[in-house]
Amino acid sequence: MARSETRVMTNTDPDFYPVVGPYLANRAVAKSLGGPVWDDPGKTWIVRLDEAGHLAGFVAVTGRGKVESLYTAPGRHELRPALVQAAVEAAGNRKLSAVVSHSRAAAYTAAGFTETSRSANFTTLHRPAQETTP
Template structure:
């Protein structure tokens, strides 16, 4: 049996849509995140795959340095921090921002983000350049 793996991909990778397609415009995913996810050009996705190549969770980073769309399958919340840290590492040493539901704040905090403001449903966060964690 193959081991699970973390992959970085974009929507130009040949297996992007077979892996990510089931989550795009998915009502359950949108409800979990507070809105739908999009496969915009310039996004880099960090995806945790199981032994069969199906996504257990993922997070995206935009070309402008916004971390978004952090999602894990039910019962896989423990993957959130690892996914955000992997996305931060892939982004390099630059400022990053995120607007996340309150349930995802801890994963971002563990990856070096701090809260800048919040609303009833979301927390705005920033990770300054050079502010990464391992």
């Protein structure tokens, strides 16, 4: 049996569109997230594949330090904290922000984000730049 795999990708990766493409601008994914998923130049995607090689979830980090589009396949919500943590690691030590549905906020706070505001449907979170040790 194959093992699950976490991959870091950009839209220049030859596997990106075959793996993530079906989820971009997908109505069911947009409903789950509260808005559509778009790919943009400079975005880094953390993609989790299950044991069968199917997409189990993903999250993206923009060049401006936004962590967004945290999606998990139905029944795979337990992957959310690990995906956000992987996004933090991929982003390096820079300041990060996110605006997410309330149901996803706990995955961000587990990765060191702090809630800064809340609206009827979304939570805004920030994570300060991390100091590096020499």
